Structures are given as C-alpha cells and as structure tokens.
Amino acid sequence: MSSVQTYLQEHEERFVRELCDYVHFPSVSAQPSHAADTRACADWLLRHCREIGLEAELWATAGNPVLLARTRRTPGARRPHFLVYGHYDVQPPEPLELWHSPPFEARIVGRSLFARGASDNKGQHMSHLNAVEAYLRTGTELPCDLTFLIEGEEEVGSGNLAPFLKSHREELRCDAVVISDNGIPSLRHPGLTYGLRGIAALEVKIHGPARDLHSGLFGGSVENPAMALCQLLARLRDRHGRIAIPGLYDDVLPLSAYERKQLARVPFNATAYRKFVGVPELFGERGYTPLEQSTARPTLEINGLTSGYQGAGSKTIIPAWASAKLTLRLVPNQEPKKIAKLVTQHLKKICPPTVRLTVEPGHGGLPYLVSPTSKLAQASLRTLKESFGHEPVLVRSGGSIPIVADFKQILGADCLLLGLSLPDDNAHSPNEKFSLDAFAKGMKMSACLWPELSAAV
Secondary structure (H helix, E strand, O other): OHHHHHHHHHOHHHHHHHHHHHHOOOOEOOOHHHHHHHHHHHHHHHHHHHHOOOEEEEEOOOOOOEEEEEOOOOOOOOOOEEEEEEEOOEOOOOOHHHOOOOOOOOEEEOOEEEOOOHHHHHHHHHHHHHHHHHHHHHOOOOOOEEEEEEEOOHHHOOOOHHHHHHHOHHHHOOOEEEEOOOEOOEOOEOEEEEEEOEEEEEEEEEEOOOOOEEHHHHEOOEOOHHHHHHHHHHOOEOOOOOEOOOOOOOOOOOOOHHHHHHHHOOOOOHHHHHHHHOOOOOOOOOOOOHHHHHHOOOEEEEEEEEEOOOOOOOOOEEOOEEEEEEEEEEOOOOOHHHHHHHHHHHHHHHOOOOOEEEEEEEEEEOOEEOOOOOHHHHHHHHHHHHHHOOOOEEEEEOOOOOHHHHHHHHHOOOEEEOOOEOOOOOOOOOOOEEEHHHHHHHHHHHHHHHHHHHHHO
C-alpha cells in the first residue's frame, strides 16, 4: 500500500494536468448543440481508462454512451466486487458573463481548479481512477474487482441508465456502489452521506385569452394569467416555510433523535452561511435548524417564471399565458409520482374558473437512506479518518441523485456516498471549482478504501 500512496504523490502534477484536459470538453448534456462535444468527452475517457490498464468500452444508449471500465478478473475466483459510479456530463455554464475565466478552460488559483465540471463530477471520479492506476502501475494487487460506470446524462435525469442497468444486471451485480458525486462540510470534516433527498419536477401553465390583449382596452374585465399564476403559487407555501398541499407530509419519515444529534456534529455557521448565499436573513420551516431544513425536510421551489413581454421598454398587454417550473425535494418515504399527483390535484382545486390550467410532470427521483451502522458504512468511516486525518461526520444531502435508488432496486446494492466537493465549490453555478487538496485526499481515500471494504464484505 505504501507504494500506491507514493505513486499518487509523485504523479499528482500529471493528474492535475489530465483533469485540466478532461474539463476542457463542454460535455453539456442538456444542450443538443454540445452533442458532439459530449461524445468527444466520452471518447477521451475511454482512451484514458485503457491507457491506465483498465478493460474499457463505450455502450450505446438512446442518449449519450455509458462507459464501463473493469479491472482484469482472475478466472474462477470469487472476490468482492464494487461498482464506482460517476458522470462525464456537466451543467450548462450560463450565465457566461459571471465567470471570471472561460468555463471550459481550466484556471488554477492557489489550490483551486476553476472550470465547469471540475467538482461535478469529473474531478471526483478521476480521484478513483487515479487510485486504481496507482495499484496497476505499481503491481500492487487489489483485494477486489472494480467496475467503473461513468454515464453522460446525470445532469438531465439519467433517463437511459436504469434500462442499461437492467440489461447488464448480471455483470454489474456487486457488493456495494461507491459514489463520489456529493460534498463534505470541510477538509477537516470528511463525511459519509447516508441520505439523499428525492425530487419531483413539474411545469405549470395558466392559459388566459386566445392572444395577448391591450391592457388598457381589456384590463379589468379579463383575468391576467401572470397574476393568476402568481396568486396560485403563493398559496402553495405558508409564511413559515411549510408546504400547504394536503397530504404532502403524510409519508415523511421524521428525523430520529439519533439523526438530529449526528447532524448537530456537522460544522455550521449560520452567519457565514447567510453571507455566502447573499441574503439579508435565512428562511425555513419552523422547528428545524437550517441544516435540517436543507437536507432532511421536503421543499417546494419555483425554478423559473415566464410570461408576457420581457424586452426593452414596456408593452402594455395582458399576456395570453404564464408558466412556472417547479421542483419539490422529497425525503424518505415520499414517492415522486404520488407527490406530483398531490400538487396537480391541489392546483386544479384552487385554480379560478377565469383561466385554464395545465400541469406537465417532469423527471423524478426517489429519496435514499442507508444505515450508517452497517459494516460497509463503518469501513467507509474508518477510511475517511485514515485518509483525511480527521474524525468523519455523518451527513444527509439536500441534493438528489436519482440513480442511487435504481442501484438499490435493480442491482440490490447499497450506495456509499463519499463526496469530495466543498460547500464553496459552486456546483451548478458560475465559477465552479474543485479543491486540489480534496483531489489529493480523494485519491488517498480511494486507495485505502478497497482493502477496508473488501474485509467488511
């Protein structure tokens, strides 16, 4: 093992250069204009995996290809098998004017690497690939078999991955799935994320007159769809942050006293948090801390509002329609389709007869919870302490990784969420970055992880 860690240290500069090459690809899965770039990124990753000694191939899907890369198997041997998941697609970089440097040109400042995809998720899964390279290049035997599954559609809901898992179920069966696609509170507080929120997305549209109308000639006698939509949306949450949709909280699994105690160990400074997000005061559901509100309670958010004239100057109209994009973050044991149905039913009930309402459901993902006291979870915690040099914490994430529930349902495997991203890494925002110290510690963690997990199986 010492030779593996020495190799990682000696080759760290090259690993950073390779990460700079990787983030150069604008692999934006949400934008068809970047389809060729996304495929080129997958091809680069395929070559890289083969160069470091993995048996790798790209598998076609109805969308972007899935990469499978494996360590060489010993014929007839039954060894522990772990799956490492990641994604090579990235979020759109807009608004471009808020970036301090081009989003797909890596910029290193101190120990931070700025680029779209640096932390979400290219840098994180590259940490695992680099650790495996160190094993292979130093001739150090891995105590387990590893399969890397790196997809290109996570940022658009992973719609083609579940069918892929089903069609490759037998070869992908494993003892656990390791995922580094989330965050930790700080380098002094590495964490095992044992819970994720789910998600339910909808688009709500209010239809009014058959066309835009002159607001002076018709205003006062015809309902304004933009106003009607705003009034509807305002009724979905009370002023204390509780969602006002009947039945929405019926299936919520409450936080246990043990969980609240563990979450209280996570470092959190409300003043610093408020300043970081740039708001005059924090807001959230009464009876819960800001950390609990943002990781373990349901939420309803308006992601976008569209209606009427939005060009220069004014245009005095009653718009013909108005729309809003909504997402709800869900907690165990909420089910996305059921929640979307409850929201739709409530909106139809409170919609005035002066307009017509349509609701289009979007993507959804189940919440996830794994026991933090299992043998594999405890092995992960030991690894974190060894590689980061600090006592780890147990955390829940407010984000969603829909494919996590699919791994459990299709492969029957629990997921170990061992994130490397820091709170200020600006995932999904301008000036995304990745800490090179987290990158180095992530490589060390991955190298230490496989003996610990293998012994725990």
